Amino acid sequence: MKRKSDWSAYVFILPGFCFFCFAIMIPLVMGINIAFTDWNGITDTYTYIGLKNFTDALQDQRIRQPILNTLYFALLGTAGNTMVSLGLALLVNQKLGKIASAAKMIFFIPVCFSAVLTAFLWKFIYRDVFGQLFHIKNLLGNAALVILAIVIMGLWNSCGINMLVYLSGLKNIPGDLYEAARIDGAGAFKSFRYITLPLLMPSFTVCVTISMTSWLKEFATTMCSTGGGPYGSSRTVSLYIYENLYDYSKAGYGQAVSMLFVIFLVVLGNLVSAFFRAREVEA
Amino acid sequence: MREKRIVNVFQILFLLLVMFVFLFPSYIALLTSWKTRIEVSRSALSFPETFAIQNYIEAIRKSQFLTALKNSCAITFPSVLLIVICSSMGGYSIARHSAKHKIFKYLDRLYVSSLMIPFQILMIPVYRMYKSLRLLNTLQGMVLMLTGVSIAYATFLYVGFVKSIPRELEEAALIDGCGPYKAFFVIVFPMLKPITTTVAALHVMWLWNDFNISLVLMQKESVRPLTVKQYYFFGQYASDYGMAFAAAILTMLPVVIFFMAAQKYLVEGISGGAVKG
Amino acid sequence: MRKQLLKKVLALTLTVSVGILPLAGCGNSGEGSGTSGETQRTAENAVAENAAVENGAAEGESSEPQGEETQVQAGGGETIEITWMHKFVEPGILKWVDEVIANFETANPDMKVHTETVPADDYEQMLKTKIASDDAPDVFVLDNQSRYQEFSAAERLYDLSSLEGIENINPDMLYDGQVNGVQYAVPLDVNAYAVHYNKDLFEQYDLEVPTTISEMRNVCEVLQENGIKPFGAGYATQFCVQFSVEVLLLPLCMDGEWHTNKIERKSSFAEDEKFKEAMKLWDSFYEFTGDDPWGTDWDTVQNQMANGEAAMIVNGSWTVDGVSSINPDINIGIFAMPTFEEKDSSVILMKPGAGICLYNNTQDEARLEAARKFFNYLLSEESGNSYARNAFKISTLKNADCSFSPALMDALSYPAERTWNSAGLTLFNSEYETVFYDTITKYAMQDTLDIDALCAELDQNFAAISK
The missing domain is CATH 3.40.190.10 (Periplasmic binding protein-like II)
Structure with missing residues (x-):
């Protein structure tokens, strides 16, 4: 009996795993060797140069700004996303009737815009609309504010999803817990801190991990809206990798940088998700 | 009581304000899509003088809308179906067996880790692989790739959700002699409705909007989906924003309609999940 | 029990068939090197109804019976x-x-x-x-x-x-x-890199085509006084910065080796007086670029010229087509950007596309x-x-005919001594170009352009680019 159910466990994961290997693992392994070569992306042949690309990457001065930018993106983006999505979820969760359902719809519509489209739309808005409305200069042309401007775009585009996840988590919290707390005299703040937050941990795991790693990988929106400018103040690591792979004809180097980047992200992602998973309270 | 009503009013006002802020960009997109090029160059906020429906007509014609629409549907919906089936099974298995068998835990870790991989580094190997398997410019090829890149996140979502479902029900069924497959499909899967709806909705959205993968794997105009086609309207140095937004809105319309229809189930699904055991 | 087995078999078949699916899609592993022109037979059926194919070129496959692949080897009739x-x-x-x-x-x-x-x-x-x-x-x-x-x-x-x-x-x-x-x-094609101007605006304010630096300044001042933005500068787009610098830099440096010397570090920016002169000249016109050049991009600038907000654009001659397609009634002319004080000494840049x-x-x-x-x-x-x-x-034809565009004729009217043709010269490659213009942008965005600091950082950054 036990053997049969053991088998089933493996059978369940098999189809997903097959697709996964096909689309990700196999290409990844196929591409790894390039990082150890001097391939420029065009020639037929290349020579193996051992770890040179990696040592170059660690000493590369041009990579410092992208790293700083990326970290800044991740910080602003994750904090912003968590606060805004949670805020929206709490707001919509109130019993405000039909308006709440309309609100949910409206907060989710921006998610239907693709990253590229969002970038074009907001480029237009920052350039023309804000200029007319608020008479301010284009935020995307301001080196100090450009990352903030792009984060705002991204939040508009993605908070709808996380709002749904938090909403789903909020609905899963049994109402009697709040009742009990109210009877005990706890105010809104206290019940939020001691009931809502802990029971919302599974949602945090999902949202924070995904949000953080996705901002660290930031590429499409930035590429479309500023291309990394002005003078590199919004160039992210992904953008730098892309430039090396295809623009500067340094495919080997680009691949090496991305491998280091992936390792860093994997370590960070696992740490963060483990942090939250440990704090999850099972219902 | 009166206090509650005042607070309610403030909440409603605040909500309306936030809704307005969120709606504003979409409104701009819609507004611009009805303007001619010179109207757009004059002012971004003005109301269109006449409703330039030729933007939409041109957009439909130039992007071969029906074909592109068919392509988008053909790559999105089968993929989402596969994703839901495979990830629900996978997520269930990982959630239930991680404690006892390490291998499931590692798989979970692997999936989470794979989310960190940026697509650029996979591009050339994927292209090579597809070339040698002759899957380039095929709809099946796209379905395989889209499913493959989405499994990790979808499984991740399912794992979290399944953990919140008590084991008693399916264990009871197993003791009663029910097989593990039946137990899953008949008992557990229906309970996964909320997360399934979320996963399905999200992936319909993402796959419909996919650009990078379609750009690389689909180069023949006849198989290109909507997202790639409408990108050309935002051509690098030749933007006619009116027509570009018209094309973009046409591209988004199916998804928005889908979501509006699915909304009901999302709401039901979400609140349904709260009422269990 | 039977049901159990059946379910198991079903599950296994499902997974196995899913695994085989990618390979099944191949059909016959073909003859000849795979060409991007071939599509899968099943894909053909799926898109067979597609009628609107671009270029009027029929997809070769749709006219072929199922089961055949396009022969790639040369053969009669294929x-x-x-x-x-x-x-x-x-x-x-x-x-x-x-x-x-x-x-x-x-x-x-x-x-x-x-x-x-x-x-x-x-x-x-x-x-x-x-x-x-x-x-x-x-x-x-x-x-x-x-x-x-x-x-x-x-x-x-x-x-x-x-x-x-x-x-x-x-x-x-x-x-x-x-x-x-x-x-x-x-x-x-060949593009002229020069000043594109609105002829009607020039006429309106009684302005003549300038050929010296002072005349150029004069034109800008008159326009500015009358509320017209002299230069539409789309510096948010990199190539706008690039060409506005190049029209000044290249005539002044006039040296086919300039780029290579900088890449190979044979000459430094700090000691390059001509470069400094060019940057000073660039800076002197900065006040005529409106109030937000760094937040304006190429699209906007074309719009500005089309609706008369801006009188001139310094860029490549595709500008003529770009602006005209927004406003077909506009009259555009081209003149070379002045870089010297002697009359009729301005040089027009021509770069093959x-x-x-x-x-x-x-x-x-x-x-x-x-x-x-x-x-x-x-x-x-x-x-x-x-x-x-x-x-x-x-x-680039020998007898290129540009009579359909007066502006382009303007560009071609310059004699050989006043034309700088960059055909065959190696300019900066992508990485150096990015670093060069990024650095210039950084200093240009400050309140004042500190040319010495700019040169120092350029030297530093160029040296840091690994081979």
């Missing part, structure tokens, strides 16, 4: 398909593309040309990916001399010197596309032949004139 990959988006150029393909296919019924359009941002990526996967397009476009060098060094480009059509092209322009004396690319190349296909003779023929046709007078007419550009 269609050879070649691919042309480009990133053109201007409607005028696309019209030319359609025209030449239609003409070619009519003259050569056994050949078909497919186009693959890729957005400019992703072009390099797609090209390199395809070449790396043995799926190179037969004809494609490359940007500039440094790209020709890269690709020819990797033996990806076919030697074009033997094509008869080359005789139609202006030999001065052919230098662009030659590496070590061998012709690897042919530029389609992107070049078309032929892939060095060592594996498929038939395709190479067909592509050669097509390429030859592209070099013909018929094709060149069609290009000029449709795209509103200066063609």
